[in-house]
Amino acid sequence: MARAYTYITKFTSPNQNTRNRKIEGITIHWWGNPVGQKIEGIVSWLCDKRAGTSAHYVVSDGIVYCIVAPGKRAWHAGNSTANHTQIGIELDPNASKRTGTMRTAAALIKDLRSTYGDLPLSPHKRWTSTECPGNYDLAALDRLARGAAAPAGGASKPAVSKNAWETSPRIQGMSKAEVKRIQQMLVDANNSIGKSGVDGSYGKDTFNTVKRVQKALGLTADGVFGPATEKALAAHLKAMGKKVPARPAKPKAPAFPLPRKTGALYYYGLASGPKTSVSGQTRNTAVPGDVVQVKGRWMSKGLALFQAQLIKRGWSELKKDGPDGRFGKTTEKVVRQFQTVAGLKVDGQVGPATWAAAWETPVK
Numbered sequence: 001m002a003r004a005y006t007y008i009t010k011f012t013s014p015n016q017n018t019r020n021r022k023i024e025g026i027t028i029h030w031w032g033n034p035v036g037q038k039i040e041g042i043v044s045w046l047c048d049k050r051a052g053t054s055a056h057y058v059v060s061d062g063i064v065y066c067i068v069a070p071g072k073r074a075w076h077a078g079n080s081t082a083n084h085t086q087i088g089i090e091l092d093p094n095a096s097k098r099t100g101t102m103r104t105a106a107a108l109i110k111d112l113r114s115t116y117g118d119l120p121l122s123p124h125k126r127w128t129s130t131e132c133p134g135n136y137d138l139a140a141l142d143r144l145a146r147g148a149a150a151p152a153g154g155a156s157k158p159a160v161s162k163n164a165w166e167t168s169p170r171i172q173g174m175s176k177a178e179v180k181r182i183q184q185m186l187v188d189a190n191n192s193i194g195k196s197g198v199d200g201s202y203g204k205d206t207f208n209t210v211k212r213v214q215k216a217l218g219l220t221a222d223g224v225f226g227p228a229t230e231k232a233l234a235a236h237l238k239a240m241g242k243k244v245p246a247r248p249a250k251p252k253a254p255a256f257p258l259p260r261k262t263g264a265l266y267y268y269g270l271a272s273g274p275k276t277s278v279s280g281q282t283r284n285t286a287v288p289g290d291v292v293q294v295k296g297r298w299m300s301k302g303l304a305l306f307q308a309q310l311i312k313r314g315w316s317e318l319k320k321d322g323p324d325g326r327f328g329k330t331t332e333k334v335v336r337q338f339q340t341v342a343g344l345k346v347d348g349q350v351g352p353a354t355w356a357a358a359w360e361t362p363v364k
C-alpha cells in the first residue's frame with residue numbers, strides 16, 4: 001500500500017493477545033500530559049512489558065508506528081470488550097495545534113477503512129472513566145479521513161506532511177556528516193539547496209530538492225533519501241563526469257570498560273541487579289579501576305562516559321544529575337528509550353552492544 005506517511009513496524013509491544021471479536025471500530029487516544037513527550041519515548045514505553053498497556057498505532061506528524069498488528073488485541077481501552085472490538089490509535093497530544101498529526105491520523109484511518117470497512121471513531125472516554133482524548137474533535141477527524149480519499153480517476157498522491165523532512169534523516173539514522181554528503185551530491189548535480197547550503201541539516205530546502213531530483217530521475221518523489229535515490233543520483237553524477245563524494249568515516253566507540261569473560265559478563269545496570277550489574281552506586285571490587293570513590297561517593301568512570309555521550313546526543317533527561325556515573329531509574333529509562341530507537345534489544349542494561357551504539361549508531 002502506498003502510504004501518505006512514514007510507516008514503521010520494527011517495534012512490537014508484548015502487551016497484546018488474541019482478539020475474540022471482529023473489529024468494529026477505531027478508538028482514538030492522546031498520549032497525555034506532560035505535553036512535550038517524544039513519540040520515540042511513548043513507543044518505547046508501550047513496548048515495555050512493565051507498562052501493561054499498548055495500542056495498535058502511535059501517530060505524530062508524518063509518522064506512524066504500528067506496534068501491535070490490528071488483527072491482534074492491544075490493551076488500550078481499559079475495557080475488555082473495547083479491546084476485543086477496537087483498533088487503538090495513540091495521537092500526539094499537541095495534535096489539535098499541529099494539524100499535520102491530524103492529517104496523518106486521517107490518512108491512517110482511511111487506510112484502515114479500506115481494509116476493515118467503514119469503522120466508526122470513538123473517543124477513549126466512551127469506554128472508561130478518562131479525560132482521554134481531551135479536546136479532540138473526532139467529527140472533524142472523521143471528515144478529514146473521508147476527504148483524504150483519492151479523487152476518482154486520479155492517481156493517489158502521497159500527501160507528504162509538513163514536517164516530513166524533520167523525521168526523514170532521524171528515521172533513517174543519518175548523521176550530520178551523512179546529510180552533508182547528500183547535500184554535496186545535490187549541489188554537484190547543479191541543484192540549489194537554499195541559502196543555508198551544505199550545513200548537515202535535512203531541512204525543508206534539502207527535502208524539496210531531493211523530491212525534485214527524485215522526480216527528474218523517475219523515482220518516487222517522497223523527499224526521503226534512501227538507497228534507490230543514492231544509487232540513481234550517484235549514477236547521474238558519474239554520467240556528468242563528476243566524482244561521487246566518499247561516505248563519511250563511521251564514528252568509533254571507545255572500548256567497553258567492563259570484564260566480559262564466561263561467567264563474568266559485566267554490564268552497567270541497576271544496583272538491585274546481580275553482582276555483574278555495575279551500578280556505580282556501590283563498591284564493586286570485580287571491576288578494578290572502574291568504580292571509584294569521589295568525595296565519599298562511589299561512581300563508575302565508564303558509566304559516566306556513557307552518560308556524557310547520551311547527553312551529548314540530546315538525551316536531556318540525563319542532564320539533571322549530569323554524568324554522575326551512578327545508574328539510577330532515570331539512566332535506566334533513557335537506556336531503554338535509546339535501545340528502542342537504536343533497534344537494539346530493550347533490556348535497560350548497558351552491555352557492549354548498547355555501549356558501542358551510543359557512539360556508532362546515529363539515531364538522532
Ligand SMILES: [Zn+2]
Nearest residue numbers: 029030124132
Ligand atoms: Zn486513551
